[in-house]
Amino acid sequence: MPEGHTIHRLAGEHRRAFAGRAVHAESPQGRFAAGALQIDGRVLTEADAHGKHLLLGFDDERWLHIHLGIYGKYAFGPVPAPAPTGAVRLRLKGAEEYADLRGPNVCELLDPAEKKALHARLGPDPLRADADPELAWRRIGRSRTSIGVLLMDQSVVAGVGNIYRAEALFRQGIDPSRPGRDLTREQWTAIWTDLVTLMAEGVRAGRIDTVRPEHTPEAMGRPPRVDDHGGEVYVYRRSGMPCFLCGTEVRTEVLSGRNLFWCPACQTR
Incomplete structure (x- = not known):
């Protein structure tokens, strides 16, 4: 399972590739089709990490919560993106880059209250400025x-x-x-x-x-x-x-x- 530094690097990759821009979201595998539809076309405003949890914020105040678990993997690449192969749970695509998520333990949308509850049940993260x-x-x-x-x-x-x-x-x-x-x-x-x-x-x-x-x-x-x-x-x-x-x-x-x-x-x- 990836350790916390990997998730913070992924947050940085999302900020670099998509922050401040509208993204196209789809679920080629179909398991996150309803969630992808809700964030499709939204602007990615923030990318955060707490421990082994990746949190992507959108302009409607919803957060995409991802926990890779043991088998989850990310792949970034330039557009045009190739046709998805394998079980791609989520594809985010911007003007210049795309990101494919495969096999996560968790891929869900949270409202602000649910995100706050997630932070509350986690201990301090040595990589966060607010860690105590x-x-x-x-x-x-x-x-x-x-x-x-x-x-x-x-x-x-x-x-x-x-x-x-x-x-x-x-x-x-x-x-x-x-x-x-x-x-x-x-x-x-x-x-x-x-x-x-x-x-x-x-x-x-x-x-x-x-x-x-x-x-x-x-x-x-x-x-x-x-x-x-x-x-x-x-x-x-x-x-x-x-x-x-x-x-x-x-x-x-x-x-x-x-x-x-x-x-x-x-x-x-």
Whole structure:
């Protein structure tokens, strides 16, 4: 599932391609035909993101809410757009570009009240200017649940996925099994600050890089990472490999249905 930086990049792509202009909307697949008809010809006024939720605002105050889930994908291209192929849930087309959406978990229209309710049930997003990390700390600081689980709970922190979870905890030397209430306020502040920095870099670069300058392949004389996810990381999907810092074997286990990666020597309780 895409992490929050990808959704913020998609919001930026929509602003660049369509903001301030009327768009043609259609649902070649047919599953969003009624919704597409309602926004067809409307001006796209805003493109927003909160966690893993993309929100496109139109001039009639309605919002298109998209959650990609595991299988959702976007493709942008120049007009004239080719004939749709496959299950295209939604095609937005402007004067110069089009965007095809396939396989989202959610594609629906919201009124302002429904959009407000969506924001209310999500935790603070490290990539949003209005994010308040204190809201997350109020829940984390009194929870018996492990910080590894809490960081993946979108009602606690929005936008963090498996990679940012593993990497931020490694960078701060925190065992993912430590209960939230066992963290100090300073440790939470350090995790949040790291997430803000790492995820903003993800928006800029379009990939997740988490290693510090002294641990890059060039600095360490090691081969670059070869992985479908790209980016240089410390522990994510490095199970059984030596930790860059201490040489201990990186471990993995399933936690709340997701693979968790950590270094048992560098990350302590």
